Amino acid sequence: xxxxxxxxxxxxxxxxxxxxxxxxxxxxxxNQCSNGWxxxxxxxKRRADLIPNLVEAVKGAMSHERETLENVVKWRNQAxxxxxxxxxxxxxxxxxxxxxxxxxxxxxxxxxxxxxATENIGRLQEELTSTxxxxxxxxxxxxxxxxxxxxxxxxxxxxxxxxxxxxxPFPLFEVTEAADRAVPKVSLK
Amino acid sequence: MPPVNxxxxxxxxxxxxxFLIFLLTAILVALCLLLEISLAERGPSYRFxxxxxxxxxxxxxxxxxFGFSCLYALVSYFIGGRTILFAAGARxxxxxxxxxxTFINVAxxxxxxxxxxxxxxxxxxxxxxxxxxxxRDPAHAAIAVTxxxxxxxxxxxxxxxxxxxxxxxxxxxxxxxxxxxxxxxAMALIVELLLRLSRRGMVRGGGKRDGGGAIIFLLxxxxxxxxxxxxxxxxxxxxxxxxxxxxDATSAELTRNPQSLVDALRKIHASIQPTVVxxxxxxxxxxxxxRGRAVNEREGKLADLLSTHPPMELRLRRLEQMAFANxxxxxxxxxxxxxxxxxxxxxxx
Numbered sequence: 120x121x122x123x124x125x126x127x128x129x130x131x132x133x134x135x136x137x138x139x140x141x142x143x144x145x146x147x148x149x150n151q152c153s154n155g156w157x158x159x160x161x162x163x164k165r166r167a168d169l170i171p172n173l174v175e176a177v178k179g180a181m182s183h184e185r186e187t188l189e190n191v192v193k194w195r196n197q198a199x200x201x202x203x204x205x206x207x208x209x210x211x212x213x214x215x216x217x218x219x220x221x222x223x224x225x226x227x228x229x230x231x232x233x234x235x236a237t238e239n240i241g242r243l244q245e246e247l248t249s250t251x252x253x254x255x256x257x258x259x260x261x262x263x264x265x266x267x268x269x270x271x272x273x274x275x276x277x278x279x280x281x282x283x284x285x286x287x288p289f290p291l292f293e294v295t296e297a298a299d300r301a302v303p304k305v306s307l308k
Numbered sequence: 309m310p311p312v313n314x315x316x317x318x319x320x321x322x323x324x325x326x327f328l329i330f331l332l333t334a335i336l337v338a339l340c341l342l343l344e345i346s347l348a349e350r351g352p353s354y355r356f357x358x359x360x361x362x363x364x365x366x367x368x369x370x371x372x373x374f375g376f377s378c379l380y381a382l383v384s385y386f387i388g389g390r391t392i393l394f395a396a397g398a399r400x401x402x403x404x405x406x407x408x409x410t411f412i413n414v415a416x417x418x419x420x421x422x423x424x425x426x427x428x429x430x431x432x433x434x435x436x437x438x439x440x441x442x443x444r445d446p447a448h449a450a451i452a453v454t455x456x457x458x459x460x461x462x463x464x465x466x467x468x469x470x471x472x473x474x475x476x477x478x479x480x481x482x483x484x485x486x487x488x489x490x491x492x493x494a495m496a497l498i499v500e501l502l503l504r505l506s507r508r509g510m511v512r513g514g515g516k517r518d519g520g521g522a523i524i525f526l527l528x529x530x531x532x533x534x535x536x537x538x539x540x541x542x543x544x545x546x547x548x549x550x551x552x553x554x555x556d557a558t559s560a561e562l563t564r565n566p567q568s569l570v571d572a573l574r575k576i577h578a579s580i581q582p583t584v585v586x587x588x589x590x591x592x593x594x595x596x597x598x599r600g601r602a603v604n605e606r607e608g609k610l611a612d613l614l615s616t617h618p619p620m621e622l623r624l625r626r627l628e629q630m631a632f633a634n635x636x637x638x639x640x641x642x643x644x645x646x647x648x649x650x651x652x653x654x655x656x657x
Contacts, residue, residue, distance in 0.1 A: 151423070155423070158420060162420070238406070241406060242406060242409070245406065245409065245410055245413065246413070248413075248463070249410075249413035249414070249416070249417060252413075252414075252417040252467075253416070253417050253420055256417050256418070256420040256421035256562075257420050259421055259564070260420060260421055260422075260423050263423075264423065
C-alpha cells in the first residue's frame with residue numbers, strides 16, 4: 120500500500136520537479152534577454168544626451184563641415200523623437216543612420232588636429248567613442264543571450280515548456296550593425 | 309581535465325579554493341600538534357618566551373591554529389582583495405585625467421559586453437606594463453592596471469587587456485588566486501613569527517634546553533614554509549596555464565577582436581623591466597609574469613607545474629588563429645578568397 124503511494128509520488132513528483140526547474144531556467148534566460156534589450160535603450164539614450172554637447176563644442180572650429188554636423192543633429196533629433204515609439208523598424212533605421220553620421224563626424228574630426236589638442240574636445244571624443252562601443256557591446260550581449268534563449272526554446276526538452284508557456288524567440292540584430300560599430304574607430308594616441 | 313568553458317572553470321575554481329583552504333589548515337594544525345608534543349616532552353615547567361604557557365594551564369596551540377586558520381580564511385574572503393590592492397600600492401582611477409577616464413570607460417564597455425557589474429578600477433604606480441584582477445566574486449571585483457600600461461597601449465589594446473581580466477572575474481579565477489595570495493602571505497608571516505621567536509628563545513634562554521626549543525621552532529617554521537609553499541603552488545599553478553588561455557579566449561569572445569590582445573600582449577611582453585609593485589604572493593595574478601621567469605617559456609609537464617603563465621608564443625599563436633578565423637570570415641563575406649584574400653573569379657565560385 121505504502122509503496123504504491125511512493126510510486127505515485129515519484130511518477131507525479133519527478134516530472135513536476137523537472138518541469139519547474141526547466142521552466143525557471145527558461146524564465147531566467149528570458150529575463151536576461153529583456154534586460155539586455157533594456158541595456159541597449161539605456162546606451163542609446165546616453166548617446167542622444169551626449170551629442171548636443173559635442174556639436175556645440177566643435178561647431179565654431181568646424182564651420183567647413185556644416186553638412187556633416189547638420190546630419191548628426193538631424194538624425195539625433197529623429198532618433199530621440201522615436202525613443203519611446205512602438206515603431207521598431209523606424210527606430211532602428213534612425214539609430215543606424217545616427218551611428219553612420221557620427222562615424223563620419225569622428226573621421227572628419229581627425230582632420231582637425233588643433234581640435235583634438237583641446238582638452239575638453241578630446242574628452243568629448245573619448246566619450247563618444249565609448250558610447251558607440253557601449254551600444255555595440257550592449258547589442259552584442261543582447262544577441263548572445265537571445266541566441267542562447269532562442270536555442271533553448273527550440274531544443275528538446277525545453278521546447279515543450281516554451282510551447283506551453285507560449286514563449287517567442289527574441290529578434291537578433293543583423294551583422295550590418297557590427298559594420299556600423301566598426302566605423303568610428305578613432306586612434307587616441 | 310582542464311576546464312573548457314566558464315561554467316566548468318567556475319566549478320573547478322570553487323572546488324580548488326575549498327581544497328586549498330582545507331589542506332593548508334590541515335598542515336598548520338598538524339605542525340602545531342607536532343610542536344606541542346615536542347615541547348611537552350621537554351618537561352611540565354617548560355616556558356617559551358611566555359608564548360607557550362606551562363603544562364598545567366596549557367591551551368592547545370593546535371586549537372588556536374585551527375581557529376586562526378578559519379578566521380584568516382573568512383577575513384581573506386571579505387577584505388583580501390582590498391589588501392592585495394593596498395599591498396601593491398594601488399590607487400583609485402581618477403576620472404579627471406583623460407587617460408584614466410578612458411580606462412574607466414573601457415571597463416564599463418567591457419562590463420556591458422560581459423553582462424557583469426563594473427568592477428572597481430585601480431591604478432598601479434609602476435612604469436612596467438601589467439594588469440591584474442582580484443576580489444571574491446563579480447559584484448566585489450577589482451581590476452588594476454599599471455600607469456605604464458595606460459601610457460603605451462592603444463584604446464583597443466587596453467580594451468582587450470581589460471576583457472582578459474574580466475574573463476578572470478567571470479571564470480571566478482579571482483577567488484582562487486585571492487586565496488593563493490592570502491595564504492602565501494600568511495605563510496610568510498608565520499615563518500617570520502617563528503624565526504623571531506626562535507631568535508628570542510636563543511637570546512633569553514641561553515641554556516642548552518632553550519636553545520633546543522629554538523631549533524624546534526625553527527624547524528617547524530621551515531617545514532611549514534616549504535609545505536605551504538608547495539601546496540599553494542601546486543593547487544594554483546597546476547591549471548594556471550589553462551586559466552590564462554581561457555581568459556585570453558574570453559577576451560576575444562567579449563571584444564570580438566583577438567588581434568588587439570595579440571598586439572597588447574606583444575607590447576606587455578616586450579617591456580622587460582620587472583613590475584616592481586608585484587611580489588611572490590601576487591605574481592600569479594598578473595596578465596604576464598611580473599618576474600619574467602624563463603620557466604614560463606618552456607613547454608612540458610614540469611614547466612606546467614612550476615610556471616604561473618603559459619609561454620607567450622603559444623598564447624599569441626592561439627589568439628592569432630582566432631584573429632585569422634575573423635579575417636577569413638570577413639574575406640568570404642566580401643567575396644574574396646578566404647586564405648589569400650585575392651579576388652575570386654565569380655564563375656569558379
